[in-house]
Amino acid sequence: xxxxxxxxxxxxxxxxxxxxxxxxxxxxxxxxxxxxxxxxxxxxxxxxxxxxxxxxxxxxxxxxxxxxxxxxxxxxxxxxxxxxxxxxxxxxxxxxxxxxxxxxxxxxxxxxxxxxxxxxxxxxxxxxxxxxxxxxxxxxxxxxxxxxxxxxxxxxxxxxxxxxxxxxxxxxxxxxxxxxxxxxxxxxxxxxxxxxxxxxxxxxxxxxxxxxxxxxxxxxxxxxxxxxxxxxxxxxxxxxxxxxxxxxxxxxxxxxxxxxxxxxxxxxxxxxxxxxxxxxxxxxxxxxxxxxxxxxxxxxxxxxxxxxxxxxxxxxxxxxxxxxxx
Amino acid sequence: xxxxxxxxxxxxxxxxxxxxxxxxxxxxxxxxxxxxxxxxxxxxxxxxxxxxxxxxxxxxxxxxxxxxxxxxxxxxxxxxxxxxxxxxxxxxxxxxxxxxxxxxxxxxxxxxxxxxxxxxxxxxxxxxxxxxxxxxxxxxxxxxxxxxxxxxxxxxxxxxxxxxxxxxxxxxxxxxxxxxxxxxxxxxxxxxxxxxxxxxxxxxxxxxxxxxxxxxxxxxxxxxxxxxxxxxxxxxxxxxxxxxxxxxxxxxxxxxxxxxxxxxxxxxxxxxxxxxxxxxxxxxxxxxxxxxxxxxxxxxxxxxxxxxxxxxxxxxxxxxxxxxxxxxxxxxxxxxxxxxxxxxxxxxxxxxxxxxxxxxxxxxxxxxxxxxxxxxxxxxxxxxxxxxxxxxxxxxxxxxx
Numbered sequence: 001x002x003x004x005x006x007x008x009x010x011x012x013x014x015x016x017x018x019x020x021x022x023x024x025x026x027x028x029x030x031x032x033x034x035x036x037x038x039x040x041x042x043x044x045x046x047x048x049x050x051x052x053x054x055x056x057x058x059x060x061x062x063x064x065x066x067x068x069x070x071x072x073x074x075x076x077x078x079x080x081x082x083x084x085x086x087x088x089x090x091x092x093x094x095x096x097x098x099x100x101x102x103x104x105x106x107x108x109x110x111x112x113x114x115x116x117x118x119x120x121x122x123x124x125x126x127x128x129x130x131x132x133x134x135x136x137x138x139x140x141x142x143x144x145x146x147x148x149x150x151x152x153x154x155x156x157x158x159x160x161x162x163x164x165x166x167x168x169x170x171x172x173x174x175x176x177x178x179x180x181x182x183x184x185x186x187x188x189x190x191x192x193x194x195x196x197x198x199x200x201x202x203x204x205x206x207x208x209x210x211x212x213x214x215x216x217x218x219x220x221x222x223x224x225x226x227x228x229x230x231x232x233x234x235x236x237x238x239x240x241x242x243x244x245x246x247x248x249x250x251x252x253x254x255x256x257x258x259x260x261x262x263x264x265x266x267x268x269x270x271x272x273x274x275x276x277x278x279x280x281x282x283x284x285x286x287x288x289x290x291x292x293x294x295x296x297x298x299x300x301x302x303x304x305x306x307x308x309x310x311x312x313x314x315x316x317x318x319x320x321x322x323x324x325x326x
Numbered sequence: 327x328x329x330x331x332x333x334x335x336x337x338x339x340x341x342x343x344x345x346x347x348x349x350x351x352x353x354x355x356x357x358x359x360x361x362x363x364x365x366x367x368x369x370x371x372x373x374x375x376x377x378x379x380x381x382x383x384x385x386x387x388x389x390x391x392x393x394x395x396x397x398x399x400x401x402x403x404x405x406x407x408x409x410x411x412x413x414x415x416x417x418x419x420x421x422x423x424x425x426x427x428x429x430x431x432x433x434x435x436x437x438x439x440x441x442x443x444x445x446x447x448x449x450x451x452x453x454x455x456x457x458x459x460x461x462x463x464x465x466x467x468x469x470x471x472x473x474x475x476x477x478x479x480x481x482x483x484x485x486x487x488x489x490x491x492x493x494x495x496x497x498x499x500x501x502x503x504x505x506x507x508x509x510x511x512x513x514x515x516x517x518x519x520x521x522x523x524x525x526x527x528x529x530x531x532x533x534x535x536x537x538x539x540x541x542x543x544x545x546x547x548x549x550x551x552x553x554x555x556x557x558x559x560x561x562x563x564x565x566x567x568x569x570x571x572x573x574x575x576x577x578x579x580x581x582x583x584x585x586x587x588x589x590x591x592x593x594x595x596x597x598x599x600x601x602x603x604x605x606x607x608x609x610x611x612x613x614x615x616x617x618x619x620x621x622x623x624x625x626x627x628x629x630x631x632x633x634x635x636x637x638x639x640x641x642x643x644x645x646x647x648x649x650x651x652x653x654x655x656x657x658x659x660x661x662x663x664x665x666x667x668x669x670x671x672x673x674x675x676x677x678x679x680x681x682x683x684x685x686x687x688x689x690x691x692x693x694x695x696x697x698x699x700x701x702x703x704x705x706x707x708x709x710x711x712x713x714x715x716x717x718x719x720x721x722x723x724x725x726x727x
Contacts, residue, residue, distance in 0.1 A: 067501025068502075074505070075505070168700050
């Protein structure tokens, strides 16, 4: 059994390396992914080892990157595309929503589109505009796409393996401010299915649901609440489309209270979908309305204000208190 | 699936000759060539033409073609049957059998000429108007009608004829073609890819990005732009200040304008561009200068934005009439051929008509089919809910008996 401690960034790098090594049809495409290894170095060293033909520096044109990845997939390749930052995906949004998501259905299942689109997302790195956004709901809303986000190194490694093996297009959101967080990665056996949530911490009084960068915040909130005698369960959603509603239901039937946390704006966010579905499924188990903590209905603020904008420990605990006091 | 289509035949090589008729231009025609090589707009003298609107064979310094009588008749037959199919589809829309139809009337030479230049292993990325190219690929014409009737969004297997699904959002497919061509090159194959688009789509960013990517990666792709002068109601002047083919120069690959109503020139120019791609020399932009004789689609009314005189001037350049004039002049086809073709056309119309009328509506549960290749629990849940909802009506019907 190979157990290694590595950062999320390293886990993604190792996972991509393994994918390139295992399947000659796997390609890496994106801006600066070659010699530089990507602006976050996620593809570091891959071009050197697998060549320019498989780790492809592309022109700076996101629609072109995704559009040509679609063509390569139609030819039998499995492109893994890097969009440099969350806010840069929109030139490719048309190709993703109009073509990539729908082409399998358009062909009545006769063709497959195994394309992975990696997007470093979320705030907390003090960046300029367009470098801190969380646009996952804009993709989860589209049938035909799968949307996932790991929160730790082990999931980063395995979810990337599974995304590359998926015959459906996967939007793979990487929590950029957690890239350097380290964790144990067991590289020999798959821990579980791609779209299953995992219980990151067990508890009995309230359920916190989060994914990607917010899982860490929720775990810290649960630890702080414990000191006040509150037992908080933290569910790491891992997949925003499809959502493992069964796992949330199981937890909420136990705790009776649910708070959903994400960096993305609350309005029309994944928390809204979870609240609606869990209200339907767990109406008689709920002791309080489902609450949401997330971004505001405003453009992502300048870096000096992002700590106020992003859900932090105190805002999560505030929602926990409001739910418990209901 | 290829009953009437000549696409099942092997790709033609100009060297193969089964008939005695030579179609190279007579030396006397060379003087004519110079004058008729001019475009309809005298300020743009770069049009490649091998057959004048009057049906005279002319020479071009860069493009030659040498077809047998059999091959010429084949091209004529393709164009006539395509036009007949197209007319039938328009009629079916008027009868309410189709929700919409995008007619290719007037563009037969551009589509058949380029379509017949392709090898079986080449790959086509069409718009929604490439009925003639589909014909050349051996796609059953009735397959094209499903999406216009509203029973599917395409649904054919792109890989069975190397003919991708119709793409409705304009220009998107040029990137798919480029990516596919990049894959062909990676595979070390000598196939080529052709991307169809129009003068309107030439304004899309995706087309510019496709030009960039194909040039940078030297992808074996031919960009075949049918400039039919109108993007719904907007003339080409609303898309560009330079002749479209000249855009290629800025991207670093050749562009050529061909008489899009001259099937021989379209065949020769596309062949040359495909060969260039096969040799690993990268992309080419072909601008087929043609005219959309009909409306944009059956929902459109061109009388609101263009003059009858313009259409009339293009009628004189009809692609089918000019080839017929040439066939007759050369004695390459007799009356029996034309009569038999008329009968074949009517049979095709009848077959298409009957097939469309017999096309069943899909099962409502098909809404949930093929959303994902690997399945999805949300889709499963909603499918079950919908089925239960549908079944609740069946119960009511049962009870009321």
